[in-house]
Amino acid sequence: MKKTIITVLGKDKVGIISEVCSYLAKYNINILDISQTIVQGFFNMMMIVDMNQSSKSFLEIVNDLNQIGQQLECKIQVQKEEIFDQMHRI
């Protein structure tokens, strides 16, 4: 199963996780793992998701989440997992 990493970075405020998660649920994207911290007032979240059953294409999801990021005033990045695997695993 190919996994995707979603990272959200921005100023902390109410409803960031809720907004992102409702989008993922709506398009049948399963969250496998989620971790979140706040460093110096900055919200830092990483999700590992499975979007293989999603009704939307990868690039559509990237664009949608970028827009949601703009509304929430934070930066949302969507990347396939292999780039991290390749760099950090031998």
Added chain:
Amino acid sequence: MINMKEVIETNSMIQEMNLDVRTITLGINLLDCVSDRIEVLKQNIYQKIKNKAKDLVRVGNEIEKEYGIPIVNKRISVTPISLVAASACKSIEDYVEVAKILDKVAKEVQVNFIGGFSAIVSKGMTSSEELLIRSLPEVLKQTDCVCSSVNVGSSKTGIDMDAVLLLGEIIQKTAYLTKDHDSIGCAKLVVFCNAPDDNPFMAGAFHGISEPDVVIHVGVSGPGVVKRALEEVKDADFEVLCETIKKTAFKITRVGQLVAKEASKRLHIPFGIIDLSLAPTPMVGDSIAEIFETMGLEKAGAPGTTAALALLNDQVKKGGVMASSYVGGLSGAFIPVSEDQGMIDAVTCGALTIEKLEAMTCVCSVGLDMVAIPGDTKPSTISGMIADEMAIGMINQKTTAVRLIPVIGKKVGDVASFGGLLGHAPVLPVNSFSCDAFIKRGGRIPAPIHSFKN
């Protein structure tokens, strides 16, 4: 499973330290385009490149989006044109026509450079190769994306001094024809010794005859990442310093390997090599000179610079070799003056001279690169500088290259501006004593003794 720390590390390399895939270069063999009629040749070249490269930019952009890694350039390299056009081109004008068709198709498939308007003359020039070299000033003036290289020597064959003599004049003439833009034509021409067949970086890329019909090579860069990693080990000894560079090079190369494999799969074109070259850009932080400063040198050019570059180049290769099964091209560190803000500063304050740069080329991956010199430098002096670099490459069995820009109308201390990735460069003083009689002897320098390994 991947953890948050690793994700943050990768993304900060990309976002803050300018880690990028510098180029996906599609190598295309043009030998099957040969015809003795120039119109047929031009048509064949156009069709083949258009056909093979039509999806290159789209696929590059897709990969960029999916992995979140910038792929800065998509480029094409072709078989040395002196071989492809030998029977069709009877005049300089014919070669200019072929160059224009390369320029046209490159623009249509939206790549930013096409390399391979080249000749390999390390032991002597055929009449077609000489004609191609003589066409270069017009070609480099009349085209935008076409890059040219001439290999004038190798450790196996020695150095073709007739070609070296000719190229001094050609570089001076190219500079003159493009004098309205600070002689930028010369930035698209590289003179090589031991040129690799699989180099993805411009201006020296060409698709060597040892390569398959089409192939994907990928060039990765990341001086900023190395610099940042070294800042973490500021007072450590050389073992730690070297280990840090090696590990960083490994991580960078793995990204290139992923992009190369993915591009190869999607384009149905075999993967060739990864070239891990620390290639600077004019952006602050993306500089080889700043790596030297982090290592403990006040400025690039200070005593110790050659040693620092030697260890940097070697550790980059060691990390890269571990990360990919096929490392090739020029892999190592580039030291182009105009493309590196730290080098520009070092030249401006007098820390770095041409003579020190020449010493550095003994241990870096290429040579005297993007060095602006006074516009009134004699052609024979340019040839002398080329001969020196070629000798370093020949004797040390390494690639060396010369990309000199005699900036017409400018003198020492003036600044030449080339724009974009090519940056700007202060004009450096050149030793003005004559080498006329030496350069004009004619003939070739024999192969060195260590070429007889058989």
